Amino acid sequence: MSDVTATDITTTSAAALGEALRAGELSSVEVTRAYLDRIQAEDATIGAYLHVDAEAALRAAEQVDAARAKGEELGPLAGVPLALKDVVVTEGVPTTSGSKILEGWRPPYDATVAARLKAAGTVLLGKTNMDEFAMGSSTENSAYRVTRNPWDTDRIPGGSSGGSSAAVAAGLAPWAIGTDTGGSIRQPAAVTGLVGHKPTYGSVSRSGLIAFSSSLDQAGPMTRTVLDAALLHEAIGGHDPLDSTSIDAPVPVLAEAARRGAGGDLSGLRVGVVTELGGDGHTDGYEPGVLARVAEAVALLEGMGAEVRQVSCPAFDLALPAYYLIAPSEASSNLARFDGVRYGLRVGDDGSRDLDEVMALTREQGFGHEVKRRIILGTYALSSGYYDAYYGQAQKVRTLITRDFTSAWDDVDVLVSPTSPTVAWPIGARVDDPIAMYAADLCTLPASLAGIPAISVPCGLSEGLPVGFQIMAPALADDRCYRVAAALEAAQDAARGHALLDAIGGRA
Amino acid sequence: MEFRRSMSTPSPKGQLTRDEVAHLAHLSRLAVSDEELDLFAGQLAAVLDAVAQVGKADVADVPPTTHAVPMTNVMRPDVVRPSLPRDVVLDGAPAAEDDRFRVPRILGEEA
Numbered sequence: 001m002s003d004v005t006a007t008d009i010t011t012t013s014a015a016a017l018g019e020a021l022r023a024g025e026l027s028s029v030e031v032t033r034a035y036l037d038r039i040q041a042e043d044a045t046i047g048a049y050l051h052v053d054a055e056a057a058l059r060a061a062e063q064v065d066a067a068r069a070k071g072e073e074l075g076p077l078a079g080v081p082l083a084l085k086d087v088v089v090t091e092g093v094p095t096t097s098g099s100k101i102l103e104g105w106r107p108p109y110d111a112t113v114a115a116r117l118k119a120a121g122t123v124l125l126g127k128t129n130m131d132e133f134a135m136g137s138s139t140e141n142s143a144y145r146v147t148r149n150p151w152d153t154d155r156i157p158g159g160s161s162g163g164s165s166a167a168v169a170a171g172l173a174p175w176a177i178g179t180d181t182g183g184s185i186r187q188p189a190a191v192t193g194l195v196g197h198k199p200t201y202g203s204v205s206r207s208g209l210i211a212f213s214s215s216l217d218q219a220g221p222m223t224r225t226v227l228d229a230a231l232l233h234e235a236i237g238g239h240d241p242l243d244s245t246s247i248d249a250p251v252p253v254l255a256e257a258a259r260r261g262a263g264g265d266l267s268g269l270r271v272g273v274v275t276e277l278g279g280d281g282h283t284d285g286y287e288p289g290v291l292a293r294v295a296e297a298v299a300l301l302e303g304m305g306a307e308v309r310q311v312s313c314p315a316f317d318l319a320l321p322a323y324y325l326i327a328p329s330e331a332s333s334n335l336a337r338f339d340g341v342r343y344g345l346r347v348g349d350d351g352s353r354d355l356d357e358v359m360a361l362t363r364e365q366g367f368g369h370e371v372k373r374r375i376i377l378g379t380y381a382l383s384s385g386y387y388d389a390y391y392g393q394a395q396k397v398r399t400l401i402t403r404d405f406t407s408a409w410d411d412v413d414v415l416v417s418p419t420s421p422t423v424a425w426p427i428g429a430r431v432d433d434p435i436a437m438y439a440a441d442l443c444t445l446p447a448s449l450a451g452i453p454a455i456s457v458p459c460g461l462s463e464g465l466p467v468g469f470q471i472m473a474p475a476l477a478d479d480r481c482y483r484v485a486a487a488l489e490a491a492q493d494a495a496r497g498h499a500l501l502d503a504i505g506g507r508a
Numbered sequence: 509m510e511f512r513r514s515m516s517t518p519s520p521k522g523q524l525t526r527d528e529v530a531h532l533a534h535l536s537r538l539a540v541s542d543e544e545l546d547l548f549a550g551q552l553a554a555v556l557d558a559v560a561q562v563g564k565a566d567v568a569d570v571p572p573t574t575h576a577v578p579m580t581n582v583m584r585p586d587v588v589r590p591s592l593p594r595d596v597v598l599d600g601a602p603a604a605e606d607d608r609f610r611v612p613r614i615l616g617e618e619a
Binding site for chain 1: 533547572579599600
């Protein structure tokens, strides 16, 4: 083993691990074992994983090491371990989407995202916990276990990709894949001090992601650094014939944008601060500490040459109600596939009950409360007599939100806001109040509804807990998110003398 | 159908009743318990109240957006491609028989 210690391995960036592997300073087995050891020691407390297969991970790592020893040409990610949110189907590896209805299911194929990461030589450590079917903002809706925020284990890790955020923040994976329907990558990244990017809708394949709301779902990276996010995004992005909504465009050059941004020159960049997301007259529900950190981040961007102005997007005030009609409506349709016939749970099939009864019993036992609430709400919003007033109206509001973005792009290159109105809240604080839980998505929903890219990058601490800064860009201009996020990250790290994540558990 | 009769006129704001929730659950093939009905009726009334704010938007002449990516149709060559092996797919099924999914009866006794 080289002079790199096990602690270094589990706290360094994935990009640095990749370089050390390429240079022969570390083997994939060493790196993988360091993470597996840490999972073994810490995950009983953190609860990030639903499934870990140490033997399979070490076998995959050995294969990469053997290929490298033979002098085979390997990509930049080869040998670097990673975690996948359990919504990503993986051939032969248990996949539950956080639900009892899929307990024990081993999918017969790989999602495109999983297949591309496998082909890139990454080593799968395991599948991470999540809110059931990605419905939630705290991971408390998982049917399996509680996941804790490594910054304060009495608090939530965000959601729905809370297993992925907790794993990366706690050093139980160098990086992870999450999915984002209304903020499920960005909000958990924000409250755990990570970088999380929701790509342009259609730019990362949805094939093999267990569907929640098909017009909104996107997979993306959750990482310790902006450069890591760009590298992971490049590995999963690009057209896929297996997803009919996949955009047939080249993957933008993202790592280069991140490296350029880290240089710190933003002269000429026009930045719009969204009034409706925490600005004057719109501060209800926002913590002062969050708004203070975000204002400081805006000032940093200005200091690097950006031109900052306020931008009003009036329709954003209705993003939350529109989203909580559109997403449950699509979910009520998507989740009809869980019928106890082709995969997963079947309950009550004793010969005395017909298909409808077995189906209803299976879904009753297999789904948790939040999933049932959304199916019922979606069924209501789509029903005759209510369709126009609810689902149809929400789709028109979606158009208004998109128009607000379109007119903003006439004046600015990116829009910025807090990622989440608050820092991580105590476990249990919002479980009985769906409206309070939904409010966590206030800032992330507009970009979801418009299908545009948005990144969350850490911008400091409030009351000792991480705050996220959101940067939104026009469709297919994901590179702008990475450029601005990298500039902010570099400026803050330089001022602080270390990365924000190094402050976890007093490591700094 | 009964659903149309009972629900064609929107209930007053925040008045999603226990019976309506039970009916929606039935339509969604969810055999919800009495406790869940009590819980959901209150929670869903509050959620409906919140989402009903979409009605405040002036959307005269605004077209709906169904999808973030404007797309028409996607075509591919009509060629035979291998599908998943049957035994692998049936391995994941709750019940299989004679190389098929086994399901509970669909028709009543007299049918």
